[in-house]
Amino acid sequence: ADQVALAAAQDRNGQLTKPPGALGRLEDLAIWYASWRGTPRPTIDNPQVLIFAGNHGVCAQGVSAFPAEVTVQMVANFQHGGAAINQLSKAFGAKMDVYPLDLDTPTADFTEHPAMSEDECVSALQTGWNAVDPEADLLVTGEMGIGNTTAAAAVAAAVYGGDAADWAGRGTGVDDAGLQRKTDVVAKGLARHRVDDPLEALRCLGGRELAAMAGAIAAARHYRIPVLLDGFICCAAAGCLAKAADGALDHTVAGHLSAEGAHRRLLDAIGKEPLLSLGLRLGEGSGAALAIGVLKGAVACHSGMATFAEAGVSDG
Amino acid sequence: ADQVALAAAQDRNGQLTKPPGALGRLEDLAIWYASWRGTPRPTIDNPQVLIFAGNHGVCAQGVSAFPAEVTVQMVANFQHGGAAINQLSKAFGAKMDVYPLDLDTPTADFTEHPAMSEDECVSALQTGWNAVDPEADLLVTGEMGIGNTTAAAAVAAAVYGGDAADWAGRGTGVDDAGLQRKTDVVAKGLARHRVDDPLEALRCLGGRELAAMAGAIAAARHYRIPVLLDGFICCAAAGCLAKAADGALDHTVAGHLSAEGAHRRLLDAIGKEPLLSLGLRLGEGSGAALAIGVLKGAVACHSGMATFAEAGVSDG
Numbered sequence: 083a084d085q086v087a088l089a090a091a092q093d094r095n096g097q098l099t100k101p102p103g104a105l106g107r108l109e110d111l112a113i114w115y116a117s118w119r120g121t122p123r124p125t126i127d128n129p130q131v132l133i134f135a136g137n138h139g140v141c142a143q144g145v146s147a148f149p150a151e152v153t154v155q156m157v158a159n160f161q162h163g164g165a166a167i168n169q170l171s172k173a174f175g176a177k178m179d180v181y182p183l184d185l186d187t188p189t190a191d192f193t194e195h196p197a198m199s200e201d202e203c204v205s206a207l208q209t210g211w212n213a214v215d216p217e218a219d220l221l222v223t224g225e226m227g228i229g230n231t232t233a234a235a236a237v238a239a240a241v242y243g244g245d246a247a248d249w250a251g252r253g254t255g256v257d258d259a260g261l262q263r264k265t266d267v268v269a270k271g272l273a274r275h276r277v278d279d280p281l282e283a284l285r286c287l288g289g290r291e292l293a294a295m296a297g298a299i300a301a302a303r304h305y306r307i308p309v310l311l312d313g314f315i316c317c318a319a320a321g322c323l324a325k326a327a328d329g330a331l332d333h334t335v336a337g338h339l340s341a342e343g344a345h346r347r348l349l350d351a352i353g354k355e356p357l358l359s360l361g362l363r364l365g366e367g368s369g370a371a372l373a374i375g376v377l378k379g380a381v382a383c384h385s386g387m388a389t390f391a392e393a394g395v396s397d398g
Numbered sequence: 399a400d401q402v403a404l405a406a407a408q409d410r411n412g413q414l415t416k417p418p419g420a421l422g423r424l425e426d427l428a429i430w431y432a433s434w435r436g437t438p439r440p441t442i443d444n445p446q447v448l449i450f451a452g453n454h455g456v457c458a459q460g461v462s463a464f465p466a467e468v469t470v471q472m473v474a475n476f477q478h479g480g481a482a483i484n485q486l487s488k489a490f491g492a493k494m495d496v497y498p499l500d501l502d503t504p505t506a507d508f509t510e511h512p513a514m515s516e517d518e519c520v521s522a523l524q525t526g527w528n529a530v531d532p533e534a535d536l537l538v539t540g541e542m543g544i545g546n547t548t549a550a551a552a553v554a555a556a557v558y559g560g561d562a563a564d565w566a567g568r569g570t571g572v573d574d575a576g577l578q579r580k581t582d583v584v585a586k587g588l589a590r591h592r593v594d595d596p597l598e599a600l601r602c603l604g605g606r607e608l609a610a611m612a613g614a615i616a617a618a619r620h621y622r623i624p625v626l627l628d629g630f631i632c633c634a635a636a637g638c639l640a641k642a643a644d645g646a647l648d649h650t651v652a653g654h655l656s657a658e659g660a661h662r663r664l665l666d667a668i669g670k671e672p673l674l675s676l677g678l679r680l681g682e683g684s685g686a687a688l689a690i691g692v693l694k695g696a697v698a699c700h701s702g703m704a705t706f707a708e709a710g711v712s713d714g
Contacts, residue, residue, distance in 0.1 A: 099475055100482055101463065101570040105684070106657055106677025147417065148712065155711040159415055164704025166416055173698040174691070254417040341422055360673070360692070361422025368421070375490070375691025376676070382489040388480025395471040396464065 083117035083332065084306075090122035097389040107357070111335065111377055112384030118308045118333050119219065123385045126378050129176035130218035130307075131367055132298055133160055133167060134210065136290035137188035138229030139197065140271075145232040145264045147255045150188070156226050157182045166364055167224055170371035174378065176222065181213055183290035192236060193270040196286040198293070203281075206290040210297025214305065220374065221302045221309045222337070223316055224367020225291040228254075231342060232264050233289045234318035236271045238344065240283035241318075241325050242351045246272060251314070251343035253363075280325035288319070295319040303333050310377065312370040313340030313363065317348045324352045335377075338362060338369030399433035399648065400622075406438035413705040423673070427651065427693055428700030434624045434649050435535065439701040442694050445492035446534035446623075447683050448614055449476055449483060450526065452606035453504035454545030455513065456587075461548040461580045463571040466504070469544050473498045476542070482680055483540060486687035490694065492538065497529055499606035508552060509586040512602040514609070519597075522606040526613025530621065536690065537618045537625045538653070539632055540683020541607040544570075547658060548580050549605045550634035552587045554660065556599035557634075557641045558667045562588060567630070567659035569679075596641035604635070611635040619649050626693065628686040629656030629679065633664045640668045651693070654678060654685030 091113045096102065103109065116124050135157050141150045159165045160180040171178040183206055189197035198206070214221060227233075231253035239249045246268035252261055275286040284293055296319045302309045311320055311334050323330040336354035339345055341363040349356060357376050362369045390397040407429045412418065419425065432440050451473050457466045475481045476496040487494040499522055505513035514522070530537060543549075547569035555565045562584035568577060591602040600609055612635040618625045627636055627650050639646040652670035655661055657679040665672060673692050678685045706713040 098482075099472070099480060100680050104570065104678065104680040105482060106679065108676060108678065108688075152712050155709065156415070159704055159709040159711055162704070162709070164415060164709045166414075166421060166699045166703055169698040169702040170695050172702075173695050254420065357676070358674070358692070360424060362420065362424065363422065364416050364420040372424075372692060372695045375695065376674070376688060379486050379489050379688045379691065382485040383482045386485040386488075387482055388475055388478070393471065393475040393478070393480045395475055396468050 084120040087120045087122050088113065088117035091116035094122050095384060098387040099390055099393050099395050105383060108380035108383055111380040115308050115381055118306050120306060124381060125385055126220050126381050128218050129220035129374055130215050131167060131171045131176045131178040131222045131224060131371055132213050133180045133224045133226060133367060134183055134291035134294035135185060135226040136183045137185050138227060138233055138289050139188045139191035140193065140232050140267060141229040142191055143193065143263065143267045145267055146228045146253060148228050150228045153226055153228050154185050165366060166368050167366040167371060170368055174371060174374040176374060179213060181209060181294060183209065183294060189289050192287050193267055193274060196275065197288055198285050203285040203293050206293035207297035210294030211301040214298050214301040216305045218307050221307050222367045222370040223295040223298045224312050225295060225315050225365055227289055227291045230289055230291060230315050232267055233287060233292060234315040235344065236268045236287035237283050237292065237318045238321060238348050239268060239272055240277050240287055241280045241321050248347065249344045280322040284322045292319040296322055299323060299334065309334040310337040310370040310373050312337055312367045313365060314342040314345040314348060315365060317352060321348060321352050337373035340369060400436040403436045403438050404429065404433035407432035410438050411700060414703040415706055415709050415711050421699060424696035424699060427696040431624050431697055434622050436622065440697055441701055442536050442697050444534050445536035445690055446531050447483065447487045447492045447494040447538045447540065447687055448529050449496045449540045449542060449683060450499055450607035450610035451501060451542040452499045453501050454543060454549055454605050455504045455507035456509065456548050456583060457545040458507055459509065459579065459583045461583055462544045462569060464544050466544045469542055470501050472542050481682060482684050483682040483687060486684055490687060490690040492690060495529060497525060497610060499525065499610060505605050508603050509583055509590060512591065513605055514601050519601040519609050522609035523613035526610030527617040530614050530617040532621045534623050537623050538683045538686040539611040539614045540628050541611060541631050541681055543605055543607045546605055546607060546631050548583055549603060549608060550631040551660065552584045552603035553599050553608065553634045554637060554664055555584060555588055556593050556603055557596045557637050564663065565660045596638040600638045608635040612638055615639060615650065625650040626653040626686040626689050628653055628683045629681060630658040630661040630664060631681060633661065633668060637664060637668050653689035656685060
């Protein structure tokens with residue numbers, strides 16, 4: 083982040099026509115955003131939403147409430163404008179791009195093999211990196227992939243420790259028996275792949291859409307594009323970056339707290355406090371896209387308000 | 399609310415391309431909004447933000463961190479587009495109107511006299527009622543008035559019981575001594591005006607901007623315009639309506655939880671769970687205006703998404 087812009091934004095914030103601190107977290111958000119954009123009075127004009135879709139070999143183990151063909155069906159729905167993320171992107175003025183990642187070739191079942199070869203993982207990371215528009219001024223990364231809460235739980239457990247049961251959740255809505263199967267599958271994956279490197283965890287237990295999100299979040303750092311993190315799967319991908327390098331997520335804010343059970347644990351692990359908590363558990367970047375509105379509001383106040391001097395208001 | 403539209407909206411929600419319940423509270427919000435608008439597939443095209451400003455005789459008791467002239471100064475700031483609420487209204491596509499209410503004639507100091515005469519209170523209620531655009535499809539009511547957290551605390555205590563200390567808070571930022579003065583002033587007001595009627599509490603302990611907000615919220619009910627409630631002062635005004643008639647706030651949702659200490663208690667009293675909790679304590683309708691984005695997102699998803707049948711997606 084740009085320390086000069088940070089200091090200038092803090093100074094500006096102190097002069098705006100409001101009691102000190104009265105805009106609460108909006109003030110911190112605006113100052114954080116200004117510091118990453120390198121200007122004390124930024125605007126948000128060009129948000130980008132990226133959706134990556136992948137299929138998962140582990141679906142063969144019966145870990146999802148939906149059949150695997152829903153991934154490709156939902157990609158078509160994204161492309162035709164019918165999904166939740168289409169409506170939210172439009173509502174908050176974001177352009178949205180969808181990347182189906184080799185949907186005809188699911189990852190390998192991680193209870194038996196590494197989910198991806200090195201080439202496959204690097205290719206997905208690169209797709210994510212290259213998908214980021216260097217001219218964007220805000221990024222949301224979302225995903226679609228039947229089975230991917232199972233992959234995310236395995237990645238989170240490998241990177242942040244704990245048992246399979248701490249990280250496995252109900253995803254799109256599995257019943258108790260499904261949750262038990264999912265927990266067993268995660269435990270099996272952890273036993274098979276004893277990885278201590280976070281990117282190796284991403285490769286062996288994750289999936290292409292998780293790798294692509296990690297690549298996009300890293301690219302955003304390179305371009306100084308602030309990122310709103312979505313739910314459990316996005317944060318599992320982001321968590322690999324955070325574990326790999328201290329401060330790797332300083333350019334990110336958690337858009338929301340998902341209803342997926344282990345998301346709070348994962349947010350605690352990466353040290354993020356969510357902006358919203360409205361019980362969403364859809365993925366697709368939906369929670370983060372909803373938070374675009376909050377961030378836009380914060381930046382609009384910061385950059386658009388009059389100072390006490392400009393407005394001729396007594397400052398207490 | 400329209401029970402036919404409600405049922406049709408619930409039915410539509412069940413067919414949209416997402417796992418059941420995966421949009422969490424957004425689903426409830428959209429269905430609630432549809433029921434009040436009387437259509438299963440509503441849109442939000444014309445939100446209105448109303449700001450009422452009043453001055454308070456009780457300021458003579460030293461209850462605020464800011465001098466009373468800030469009220470009229472901030473009205474000018476609203477009129478020139480420099481306040482937080484101007485930026486938020488613009489960001490979320492709302493038109494905003496400001497009503498200064500006899501600023502040269504503060505209410506009476508409620509530790510000595512009723513804050514308003516009956517004529518004054520009725521006039522403020524009418525101004526609020528008449529300020530609502532019957533063509534608006536969403537309403538936010540906000541306020542400005544140095545000293546009005548003291549008035550709101552007194553009204554809340556009179557209507558919902560408890561001690562002065564339960565309801566007095568730091569407002570724009572009083573220190574410990576200021577908070578003690580404020581608590582004493584509220585206690586004195588409660589002792590002087592032993593009112594058991596909520597509209598009488600509004601008259602004796604409230605202020606013109608509180609009465610105007612109550613009038614506007616009541617008018618919105620008449621026109622079936624859903625309302626996003628703002629923070630402590632707005633909810634104190636709304637609470638008078640709720641106490642006067644069961645269900646009087648069914649057309650409202652709490653936009654946010656304010657950092658003003660007693661707002662949680664007041665939300666519990668009126669039975670509302672806030673959409674946002676970001677530490678705002680500015681007033682001006684700012685927290686509710688920020689929540690317009692959440693509600694717009696909810697309604698956009700509900701009315702814009704494809705159904706499973708339309709999109710050709712397997713529904714699990």
